[in-house]
Amino acid sequence: MNMKRIAAEYAVQYIEDGMKVGLGTGSTAYWAIQRIGERVKEGLSIQAVATSKVSERQAIELGIPIIPFRELDSLDVTIDGADEVNSDLDLIKGGGGALLREKIVAHHSKRLIIVADERKLVQTLGQFPLPVEIVPFALEWTLNALQRLDCRTQLRTDEEQLFVTDNGNYIVDCNFGSIELPFKLHNEILGIPGVVDNGLFIGRADLVVIAHYDGIVEVLKRK
Numbered sequence: 001m002n003m004k005r006i007a008a009e010y011a012v013q014y015i016e017d018g019m020k021v022g023l024g025t026g027s028t029a030y031w032a033i034q035r036i037g038e039r040v041k042e043g044l045s046i047q048a049v050a051t052s053k054v055s056e057r058q059a060i061e062l063g064i065p066i067i068p069f070r071e072l073d074s075l076d077v078t079i080d081g082a083d084e085v086n087s088d089l090d091l092i093k094g095g096g097g098a099l100l101r102e103k104i105v106a107h108h109s110k111r112l113i114i115v116a117d118e119r120k121l122v123q124t125l126g127q128f129p130l131p132v133e134i135v136p137f138a139l140e141w142t143l144n145a146l147q148r149l150d151c152r153t154q155l156r157t158d159e160e161q162l163f164v165t166d167n168g169n170y171i172v173d174c175n176f177g178s179i180e181l182p183f184k185l186h187n188e189i190l191g192i193p194g195v196v197d198n199g200l201f202i203g204r205a206d207l208v209v210i211a212h213y214d215g216i217v218e219v220l221k222r223k
């Protein structure tokens with residue numbers, strides 16, 4: 001059973017005719033985009049924006065209408081994946097390097113629906129190294145400042161080259177082990193010059209659709 005696909009396809013039910021939709025990034029969001037593409041072929045009429053070049057390409061290939069950001073003032077719903085989800089529906093995102101565009105799109109969405117398999121559910125965030133997007137200028141100084149927050153840092157690479165985001169920046173994966181106070185950490189990281197954003201999404205998810213191994217779908221709502 002493909003749990004990611006089950007969660008993603010379930011979430012696509014929330015999309016209705018006429019909606020403005022944000023398309024997430026990653027191997028779970030992929031299935032949501034595929035299903036949206038099928039529904040568009042069946043007659044669903046939506047306007048969409050994508051959180052990465054990869055998702056945009058996928059959407060265009062499927063015939064999903066991608067609209068320039070400037071032509072939309074807000075979105076009705078965004079469906080996206082996550083690397084970790086806790087019981088407050090706080091998230092770590094950015095495993096695929098798309099966290100900045102994802103956070104911008106989430107901010108302008110009336111509803112953010114996260115899709116994931118049950119392995120993503122955690123008690124405490126932080127087992128998954130927190131992705132932080134940084135500008136290339138003076139990157140060693142930014143890395144040092146991140147390390148002073150008590151984490152191990154790893155500059156992300158892709159086939160032995162530095163990984164470059166869709167925005168021309170680098171990603172540092174910060175291993176905190178356990179993040180007890182996510183909001184505090186989020187703000188401390190944002191306080192470092194050179195940091196563009198980080199993968200902590202606090203109080204942003206409205207619904208989390210989790211597919212369990214037995215095929216049962218659980219929908220968690222923000223309290």
Ligand SMILES: O=C[C@H](O)[C@H](O)[C@H](O)COP(=O)(O)O
Nearest residue numbers: 026027028094095096097098
């Ligand atoms: O940058 C990538 C995104 O935040 C993804 O949504 C996240 O990494 C989850 O990806 P996946 O569904 O592939 O596990």
